[in-house]
Amino acid sequence: MSDSQKDLDLAAVRGALGARLDGARGREYWRSLDELAATPEFREMIEREFPRQAIGWSEDEDPVEGRRNFLKLMGASLALAGLSACTRQPNEQIAPYIRQPEELIPGRPLFFATAATLSGVASGVLVESHEGRPTKIEGNPEHPATLGACDAFSQASVLQLYDPDRSQALTLNGEIESWGAFFGALREALALQKTKNGAGLRILTGTITSPTMASQLAAVQKLFPASKWHQWEPAGAHQERAGARLAFGQTFNTYYNLANANVVVSLDSDFLASGPASLRYARQFAARRRVSGGQTEMNRLYVAEPTPTPTGSKADHRLPLRSGQIELFAGALATALGVAQGPKSGANADIYKWVGPIASDLKKNKGACLVIAGEYQPPAVHALAHAMNAALDNVGKTVFYTDPIEANPVDQIASLQDLVKDLDAGAVDLLLIVGGNPAFDSPVELGMRDRLKKAKLRVRLGLYDDETSEVCQWQLPETHYLETWGDARAFDGTVTIQQPLIQPLYNGRSPLEVLQMLTEAPDARAYDIVRNYWAAQYAGAGFEAWWRRAVHDGVAAGTALALRTPSIQGANIRANAEEPRLGGTFEAIFRPDPTIYDGRFANNGWLQELPKPITKLTWDNAAIMSLGDAFRLGVKTADMVELTYQGWKLRAPVWVQPGQIDGAITLHLGYGRTRAGRVGTGFGFNPYGLRTSNALWSSVGLEARKTTGSYLFATTQNEHMLDSERHIIHSAGIEEFRKNPEVIQESAESPPRSLTLFPEWKYPGYAWGMAIDLNSCTGCGACVVACQAENNIAVVGKDQVRRGRAMHWLRVDSYYKGEPTKPEIYNQPVPCMQCENAPCELVCPVQATAHSSEGLNDMVYNRCVGTRYCSNNCPYKVRRFNFYLYSDFETPSLKLLHNPDVTVRSRGVMEKCTYCVQRINAAKIDAEKQSRQVRDGEIQTACQATCPTEAIIFGNVNDPNSRVSKMKAGPLNYSLLAELNTRPRTTYLAQLRNPNPEFEA
């Protein structure tokens, strides 16, 4: 994207805004944010900022009208649309460009490649931009980590960009200041440091993979030799690195190739749904499970884990173990493989029963199998996994090693403790905290919140004015990654140059720009910093071409780190024979939250409302425990327990989870934020309050006792048990399937098409349909957020979710089968089925929902009167009703987020999935203009595009060669509730499992 577009000068506007803010001082300013947002200055700022990038229907006599019409937003007029033509159109205005950038055609979106980072590691994305407004994130097919898929975090990051609660102004002790003022203060402090070689200068960051930033930090180090750079990433890959050091004596980065693995053993690793390469792994894993045509070979997955995860739900054998027993299990397995010397039997009989068949399975697949250690397991487990993989000679086939992708892979706990030491010694004059939120998420015993205050001058660069900002004098608004230039490495070291999609909304600066302030060229702009760094790296001519290509593709050619083949230091590989004794206590297990991660996404409504995999819990975390433990404690779901660990206390609500191992209580981090913003503050409880340096991920010794009170959870699914009569999920063992490919068809009751009194409706031309492969779906939920982003789906809040009014068009149901202590877990995404005999259509009194000639179950929001009869009559319950005015028509920044091609629904109307009809129409129009048919795969629904496992396939079922037709033709295909003869266009492929025959349950 050309830079010319980026040189918008908003100083004047900001001046106006600043002046306004100067009026409102201190805390009062925060209270007055809304009011501020409603002031003409603010609107002007937004509007002047965008007309040059966006065609905006700008101001208008009536301010309310004006705000409403600012963008292509119909919503509020829907409320009036009742009087349809009887309402006159208000005067709307068009603010055209002054000079129109040549590559931009108003009305057509552009896509730009960049990368989102999580714990510092990049995943490549493509960003859809409407006249300069980023509205939707897609995966970047070129990028090794995403392969075109996208996870929930990246999907939701676009909402974070527009979050009105983001730190909007640079403040000193809560009062608005200018960057100039800060720069002055900084210079002063640095001048002092210069005199003492920077002995008092400390920089605290998260994990850094950005080569550019690394070079900056190096430069700073050179300027201030005595300064220190500390790192703290609450959910970083500490254990993995430590494990590598243990196994190889030096730090290596590990990644896998599941495409070559017939047998996978997961030692408490949720590799399908978490971790920097999970999208890639999920794609490869699913590909090896897909049964189609004559191909009936499936990989086999063993998962040993304490709490059910998406990975566990795909397991052919799920072995519930406490986190502390994993090491024992790994040891036993290593012993069985002859890699380590350990006992052949022990107290925990199960373990030794399991390892036999698993070991032989692995041996049978030497070089084509894989042992994955969970990133939160202790170093020993990682070491054992490395050893086993080496012994099974998987290295170079399914396991790969490179140098670490981090700029400086230190032991972050040590690094943090070092900082604490200096703080206590009063040695820190200037502490620069870049990103992160150490006051909230560092180990509890360090008491960072208060300790930080011991630094004399505390500067915080952050997206939000959060818990950490609270204890710093200076809060600097950080740019969102969509607002600035930068770079970052992916899981294999591949570099992505991050490019901005929009001018900083809130006058923020990027980390690069702020770190630059410590160097000699303090005022360089992010663009130059990044470009110059790479120009320096790039040997030889043709840099310009290389640069343009790198920026365009989102992948910098030849930056993946070279493969290494480290050798095991056998001496360090020891199989632990003893599992930690519970002694009446519980094992505490800490994990980043599946949807808000370590707490950084707490203020993101999409992620808060995204039902967590399996539990379907929203807006909260919980003390997840087994049925047995709940019984022993005399508690049930939503009762309160008091947790005590080494004297630290915490009250938390109980969540009884089938499949949870006895004796372990799982706590998801990130909740209990006290200063997250209007969305995230005050939800859930804060497990960081129990988390100590020596037990970052798990430890025994957690005491729990029932206390008074109970809690209101908001779940989107209450009933999870599958009964035998309702054929909702069809599944079979692979052997069974090989013997009789018709096994699914026989178990599914579906009436013949001839069974009807009515003449058939013909669907010539296109006939859209969808197939969902339950065998691939991991239930990660990325599709749900993708749908929300694509279709302007409103966030309704915890209370409304609790009342059963969540608005997601696409939901992922989870079901348990078998005994509650160790059930089989099934995931089933349920969008609108687009029934050919749609029960909803029949009962709509106003024809607000009717059938299209291409078989879509159209929903016309502006015709709906809201009888809700259609929802009652929908057997799949996929229709969602606007009980209140859920859509946000007021917040200016959120309006920029809306997808202009989809109606924003107003109060009192029904809404639902229509296979992303806006995408269908766009593709059809393009095809028709070229007088051709829409090609197979040309239309991807939002859910399909984002799905890491390609579980969702959409296309034209009239075309026998389309992927969807082929899938539907297969023997696994079945319709949900086929016996109702609704003839859904969305069908499912049954789930298959590949259990090890040697395994006797």
Add this chain to the structure above:
Amino acid sequence: MPQIFHHSTNTFARITIFGAIFVIAFLAWAVVQLDRSAYVTRATQVREQPVPFSHAHHVGGLGLDCRYCHTAVETSSFANVPPTKTCMNCHSQIWNNSPTLEAVRASFRTGQSIPWTRVNDLPDFVYFNHSIHVDKGVGCETCHGRVDRMPLTWQSASLQMEWCLNCHRQPEKYLRPLPYITTMGYQPAGNQEEIGRRLMAEFNTPDTRMLTNCSTCHR
């Protein structure tokens, strides 16, 4: 007992009863009319503009092609309102100090957009795509009327759903050969319906069932 009512009340009573029927009928009729009236649809109403731009002069007089300014009409849903630059292409040379064009020059200087008022404005829940219509033989004139005769621009059609359906149900009555898309005052060379049907075959226009799907315009 004395009479309660005067003699005349008899006639009066009957008139009120049977008259009521007609009154109600009239009111109903009136509402239906109002619904389609220019007051509601705002058709034929000239909108205030920051610059009194005359299509009559530029199109009728100078004979500019629509696409000279509305560049995106063939490629995008939005026909595009020309950037100030486009105006300045000529007006930096001619009329370059006419006071009426000050707003244009000001915009070019200050970088502030000219706030045009929308003339043809569909409700926000209707998704209209210019490019597909123009590419399939729906002339500008068909919806926008004789723009070349509009000193100040007004909306010529009602833009109501029934109006859209007129064409979506029987395109043959409105289509024209592509060379004449921007022609004003186009006259079909022969029987429109025949030509229309031929063109539909040529453009392989979808059947009217598809053209009248709800989701064709509403999403």
Add this chain to the structure above:
Amino acid sequence: MIKPIYGVMAEFDSPTALVNAARAAREKGYRKLDAYSPFPIEELTDVLHLHKNKLPLIVLIAGIIGGLTGFFLQYYVTVIYFPINVAGRPLNSWPSYIVITFELTILFAALSTVLGLLALCGLPMPYHPVFNVPRFALASRSRFFLCIESRDPLYDHDETCEFLETLEPREVSEVAH
């Protein structure tokens, strides 16, 4: 000026008396006469030869019109006006149209019944000469009246009054216009 007389009216105590009086008057040859009672007395219909009214026919026709309107409204809308595929049902799903067809039949018929009633009774007629008779107020309570109108060819004020007296009424009074 002499006010023209509408007729003369005799008041009776019981339905029987009224019926007999009416019969007598008919036999005497009076034709333009009417009887008033606080409740329907079917004998009077025969005595006064009130031929059967056309109401049932009107209602039948209206009902048929209503039914046809109902069905073809629906047929037109779903098949001709805007044919839409609803739930895969055929455009002309006639079984679904039965209910509204039936309802409109009843509605039209009922409305025509009431309008017909008013029309045939010549109502509304808030003003009527008989109300000029003070005691006529009792016609809606407990008394029965027979009125011989002046437009009857046999009508002669004195004779008619005498005749009425022979019927042993409670009272005879003249009805002014």
Add this chain to the structure above:
Amino acid sequence: MPENQEVIEQPPSREIIAPGYTFGTVTDQISAVVLTKKTPIFWMACFSVGFGLLLLFLLAVATLLVKGIGIWGNRAPVMWAWDITNFVWWIGIGHAGTLISAILLLLNQSWRNSINRFAEAMTLFAVACAGMYPVLHLGRPWVLYWLFPYPNSMAIQPNFRSPLIWDVFAVSTYATVSLLFWFVGLLPDLGTLRDRTSSRFARFAYGILAMGWRGSARHWSVYETATLLLAGLATPLVLSVHTVVSFDFTIAIVPGWHSTFFPPYFVAGAIYSGFAMVLALAIPLRSVYGLQGLITDKHLDNSAKIMLATGLIVGYSYMLEAFTAWYSGDVFEAAAMWNRMTGPYAFAYWSLVTCNIVAPQVLWFKRVRSKPVLLFLASLVVLLGMWLERFVIIVSSLAQDFLPSSWGNFHATRWDWATYLGTIGLFLFLFFLFIRLLPMISIFEVRTLLPQAKVDEEVRS
């Protein structure tokens, strides 16, 4: 009042009218209720209760319009709850009136003459209350008119395949026809009031409404035909209305709704609750206004018998419902029924069984039927039971249908209560206005019941 206001209190009798009444006395006693200057405390009390609740109703509606359906407990999957429950309940109640005036007329049941008037009024007001809900339950009530076919610029019309549209036509037709029937019945009595009232304004008002009715033999003969025709039309209509209402459920595929015997089942239930309401109103009224002579124990006895009969039909339907659920072998039907009996709404289900089947069995005993107080209580129990029946059918079926993943239970909010009590207020308000302003018993029809009304045979011919 002019001469001889000879009101006589009669002891209750087993006849449909007490001996000793004359044309004059019936007229005076009934019209006195309306024409008297002094209003009884009872009326004042009931009216103020009604008015108070009416205000509550207005508040509830205002809030609903401002905030949205969300103020109610409705949710996914229970998108219909109290709104439609109340609708069906009121419509059911609104059946007795037309039934009494039409069907019993055709059947020559002369005992109907003294109860049909207020029963019809009750019908009208019940239908008015019922009519509120289809409007209020809309997400966007202000586009209600889209439910009617009219020439519009959107070129789109209602979906005539939807039972809701059938409802629109059925209910509005029913309301119209009931109103006409009621008004036609009132004509002669309006004449009476016109002639009896002393106030000039009242005379004018009643005069206008009476349209100059003068009881001429010609009027009467047309009038008789008209009433017969209306009765003939209203009879199939009244049976059709609840049939159509039941289509709202039977046409849907929700287990617990989708069943072919709903129409007779619903009609029986409607008459059941309708007669319960008739008794609940008649018993206090007749004692307060001393009308035991006109609304005699015979009337109560007959109504009670009809209740008993319809109650038995309803009971049979419950059993049939359970049986078919089991016999069909349909997983979802069986589950829905089982859930009804044992699930979260089991309490409601078993209380409705108690109220509608067990309790009314006492009506077998003449001793009970002859005790107005007991009858009164019985009818209240039945009214409650019938409300519960609709609640259970609607809510329990929706709460747990096909996919367990989307099951969820309904909890009523205070606004659900406000809206429901509100319509009860509306009903009382209208009904007691009617009691005060119009004759609650059809005077002229009661006159025909008197022995004096017979024309002696021997003097004929």
